[in-house]
Amino acid sequence: MFILFxxxxxxxxxxxxxxxxxxxxxxxxxxxxxxxxxEEDWLYEAIxxxxxxxxxxxxxxxxxxxxxxxxxxxxPPLCEMLADPLLQSRYTRHLENLLELAEKExxxxxxxxxxxxxVARMYADNLRxxxxxxxxxxxRNLINAFRELQDEGVLEIITCCATHGxxxxxxxxxxxxxxIAIAVANYRKHFHRQPRGIWLxxxxxxxxxxxxLKEFGIEYFISDTHAILYGDPRPKYGVHAPVVxxxxxxxxxxxxxxxxxxxSAEIGYPGNDVYREFYRDIxxxxxxxxxxxxxxxxxxxxxxxxxxxxxxxxxxxxxRKEPYIPALATEKAAENAMHFIGERIKQAYxxxxxFEGHPPLVVSPYDAELFGHWWYEGPQFIDFLxxxxxxDQSEIAAMTPGDFLDSGLPIQVQRPTASSWGENxxxxxxxxxxxxxxxxxxHDAERRMTQYCDAAKAGxxxxxxxxxxxxxxxxxxxxxxxxxxxxxxxQGTTVEYSSRRFQSHIQRFDLLxxxxxxxxxxxxxxVAAASADGVVLSPxxxxxxxxxxxxxxxxxxxxxxxxxx
Amino acid sequence: MSEEKKDLExxxxxxxxxxxxxxxxxxxEFVSAAAEEVKEVAVVEESPEPAExxxxxxxxxxxxxxxxxxxxxxxxxxxxxxxxxxxxPNRLHFYWSVRTNPFQTLxxxxxAATSNYTLVVRLVDLRRESEELHRIDxxxxxxxxxxxxxxxxAEVGFYAPNRPFVRVLYxxxxxxxRKSPxxxxxxxxxxxxxAQKFAQVLDVAGFKQDAFDVAIAGxxxxxxxxxxxxxxxxxxxxxxxEFAGLDTEELRYAMLALAAxxxxxxxxxxxxxxxxxxxxxxxxxxxxxxxxxxxxxxxxIEEEELHAEEEEFGPAVFxxxxxxxxxxxxxxxxxxxxxxxxxxxxxxxxxxxAR
Numbered sequence: 001m002f003i004l005f006x007x008x009x010x011x012x013x014x015x016x017x018x019x020x021x022x023x024x025x026x027x028x029x030x031x032x033x034x035x036x037x038x039e040e041d042w043l044y045e046a047i048x049x050x051x052x053x054x055x056x057x058x059x060x061x062x063x064x065x066x067x068x069x070x071x072x073x074x075x076p077p078l079c080e081m082l083a084d085p086l087l088q089s090r091y092t093r094h095l096e097n098l099l100e101l102a103e104k105e106x107x108x109x110x111x112x113x114x115x116x117x118x119v120a121r122m123y124a125d126n127l128r129x130x131x132x133x134x135x136x137x138x139x140r141n142l143i144n145a146f147r148e149l150q151d152e153g154v155l156e157i158i159t160c161c162a163t164h165g166x167x168x169x170x171x172x173x174x175x176x177x178x179x180i181a182i183a184v185a186n187y188r189k190h191f192h193r194q195p196r197g198i199w200l201x202x203x204x205x206x207x208x209x210x211x212x213l214k215e216f217g218i219e220y221f222i223s224d225t226h227a228i229l230y231g232d233p234r235p236k237y238g239v240h241a242p243v244v245x246x247x248x249x250x251x252x253x254x255x256x257x258x259x260x261x262x263x264s265a266e267i268g269y270p271g272n273d274v275y276r277e278f279y280r281d282i283x284x285x286x287x288x289x290x291x292x293x294x295x296x297x298x299x300x301x302x303x304x305x306x307x308x309x310x311x312x313x314x315x316x317x318x319x320r321k322e323p324y325i326p327a328l329a330t331e332k333a334a335e336n337a338m339h340f341i342g343e344r345i346k347q348a349y350x351x352x353x354x355f356e357g358h359p360p361l362v363v364s365p366y367d368a369e370l371f372g373h374w375w376y377e378g379p380q381f382i383d384f385l386x387x388x389x390x391x392d393q394s395e396i397a398a399m400t401p402g403d404f405l406d407s408g409l410p411i412q413v414q415r416p417t418a419s420s421w422g423e424n425x426x427x428x429x430x431x432x433x434x435x436x437x438x439x440x441x442x443h444d445a446e447r448r449m450t451q452y453c454d455a456a457k458a459g460x461x462x463x464x465x466x467x468x469x470x471x472x473x474x475x476x477x478x479x480x481x482x483x484x485x486x487x488x489x490x491q492g493t494t495v496e497y498s499s500r501r502f503q504s505h506i507q508r509f510d511l512l513x514x515x516x517x518x519x520x521x522x523x524x525x526x527v528a529a530a531s532a533d534g535v536v537l538s539p540x541x542x543x544x545x546x547x548x549x550x551x552x553x554x555x556x557x558x559x560x561x562x563x564x565x
Numbered sequence: 566m567s568e569e570k571k572d573l574e575x576x577x578x579x580x581x582x583x584x585x586x587x588x589x590x591x592x593x594e595f596v597s598a599a600a601e602e603v604k605e606v607a608v609v610e611e612s613p614e615p616a617e618x619x620x621x622x623x624x625x626x627x628x629x630x631x632x633x634x635x636x637x638x639x640x641x642x643x644x645x646x647x648x649x650x651x652x653x654p655n656r657l658h659f660y661w662s663v664r665t666n667p668f669q670t671l672x673x674x675x676x677a678a679t680s681n682y683t684l685v686v687r688l689v690d691l692r693r694e695s696e697e698l699h700r701i702d703x704x705x706x707x708x709x710x711x712x713x714x715x716x717x718x719a720e721v722g723f724y725a726p727n728r729p730f731v732r733v734l735y736x737x738x739x740x741x742x743r744k745s746p747x748x749x750x751x752x753x754x755x756x757x758x759x760a761q762k763f764a765q766v767l768d769v770a771g772f773k774q775d776a777f778d779v780a781i782a783g784x785x786x787x788x789x790x791x792x793x794x795x796x797x798x799x800x801x802x803x804x805x806x807e808f809a810g811l812d813t814e815e816l817r818y819a820m821l822a823l824a825a826x827x828x829x830x831x832x833x834x835x836x837x838x839x840x841x842x843x844x845x846x847x848x849x850x851x852x853x854x855x856x857x858x859x860x861x862x863x864x865x866i867e868e869e870e871l872h873a874e875e876e877e878f879g880p881a882v883f884x885x886x887x888x889x890x891x892x893x894x895x896x897x898x899x900x901x902x903x904x905x906x907x908x909x910x911x912x913x914x915x916x917x918x919a920r
Contacts, residue, residue: 033630033633033634168650168651169650171648207740224889225770225771225772225889226744226772229746229767229770229772229775230742230743230744230745230746230747231747232743232747232749233747233749233750233751233752233756234746234747234749234750234751234758234763235758235766236751236756236757236758236763236766237766238766238767238769238770239770240769240770255770256770256771256772256890257771259888259890260890263882263883263888264881264882264890265881265882265883266881268882268883270883271883350769351769354765354766354769355766370882370883374883375883410755412751412756413751413756414751417742417743418651418740418742419742420889421888421889422880422887422888422889423880423887423888423889424653424880424889425889426651426652426653426654426742427650427651427652427653428652428653428656429887431650431651431652431658432652433708436658436660436706439648439650439658439660440641440646440648440660440662441638441639441641443646443648444641444642444644444646491887500636503636503637503638504633504636506638506639507633507636507637507638507639508633510639511632540628540629543627543629544629544632544633547629547630547633548633551633
């Protein structure tokens, strides 16, 4: 079947190839210690606005035989949250509550705000459908839906660093290796196969990373443009063909033109006047008493996801925004998709001429959350894109990086250069005056983790309590390493929460380490505790361990021994 | 106990302390503190105050809940730490701490001869064999301005004029990447790409600035480098040899930018600190016309090609990300005729073969 697909692909002789890569990631946010938690809404909003709509669109494209091919990273923390029963049940409550509000809005707008009535009905219809899909078809677990799409040949799901750890800023070989090993194990748990590719967190690459990837059977990674353009030797086809590292692991790098066209805050499609305005939300517009049943316990206003205005104009103040008209926005999404394909065809001809006949590959990675959350019409854009690409032209063919590797097209051997896709192309966003205080703590935990695991390996690390502690220490270290915390501190968004999360995981790591070092009966020599028959905890220590396990329950399958030398 | 070692890498006279361990601690090989008495070590940088926990009635909070609800960073145990990290090709971050009082160790080793010594951080450029020193405390952090495409190691140790450097700790080694295309084309005929063709490849990838530079530099990187030094020497009125070691791609970019009318201030942070310092000294004499004249003496450049044209997009994208878009400050008005053979275009034999 797959060979037929490849033959079909090349029989059509397109001018060039196009690879859409979606990076779906959220940091692991789960707070069972509170009945509700503001930051958990990140996941709930993304499910409603991004993951469910994308799944529906990909499924429909597949059913329509539109042959979409998309590479999609679903990061391990996101997989773990999507598969978590507590978060699934909380999302159900969230969705039901939102649907209730949307239905209330249908009645209110019919009576007192007719200009928004059609949009209110649209939300109510969409949310009703989402709830049906969530409870019915997908049984509250979207991992099943993504896995099905992969099995149907629509998606090529790739993995990511275990907790989106920024590899170049991780200090030990063992801790870097663990980010890859744990990610691959988690992928296998959720998708029942070996991942072919990986999204390196923030596309952060430094020479040597490919050795870790090869060790765990990864065939390719995604990098930023200059990883290849500044690589050595000079890439014959620039960024419009992958290169392969000397050890055989390939990299596919980001095309700038498509990135700007869709994503740039200055010139990107989502800024069109007719598209939905993100920042004007009924959570801020309507009377607080009316909204109260749908807010968190604290009663604070927040974005609720029901938005009735369009962008109207770049410089139009929020109070002058005009009503959103879904039909106009849909029309524009179709127009943008057509324009995008037109530009790709022009680009492909130009590249092919430059490359003297060699077919170019345009690799376009985006945050998945752009499509639906930030750009409400984004999923529609993707829908139109693949339909038009399949039926309205033959110059451009969609393929995934895996398809390219299977195609047999020759690939140049090159050493890519250190890079990331962040501001200025290197590591500034994650290492600067505002967040450099984090690294001595993170690195200290990385060093200690290996020390403890070495000691456990030398002794009887399989003693139940020692194992429990070491597994949880690994989870805390991994969670502290999430690049999200340093990023948000730099961005100035949720600084308090991000700082606190980092501190929490370091503190928990340290509390657990103390259990090993100061257990009862005492073991001499600190880390030697891990090599003994297993530690014996006091009732208080056991309660603490159990509570930490309960809260930070990511990676049930974790094998701490990966940290040993 | 401490001992002396010759620093073979730098070739200069260096004493080295081995702090109770058989080998020197690099950042990847931290040393256990188990046998050492814990010394009070402050946080390397001041960390933010822990945030207040969510409002939970005090009577509902178990001791475990309370403990976890008020996260605070543990005290970092006294360790020998020396970690060098790259922020960008031109900036490194270094943090360190010394487990035992380094002055006491120095006293033990050198006795009365220690009075002239100062604790310093020494950043060694391993490729250019140069170094810089800064007075420091036994723990802290430092930001260094460095050159792209080089190799660095930071060392903590004691410095005294006319005395050997006494190294206490050293860091991991960092390789700063190139921030321009490689000068090397593939060895295999199938993948060779001559400079003019590669300039086109860069151009269609959106890296206009690099495309222009590759086009004017041609296929012989060494000859282009020499020509760049000569041009810069002409501009500065000094011998070209004075600038040996400076990055030629950056020098060329700086001269092109000046010739296009860019101000010195516009070049800040776009070229390395060393080159910027040289340019600052030249500021008065480096007029637009002078820069163009100097360049044209070595390269085939037309004045009309040099029009600074800001086309740079910010990193902000729709959503929560900041994504890199390449600098697109063009140094020309219209696409350069890549097909013409410029007067400075020394061709390597493989390039000729590829044509």
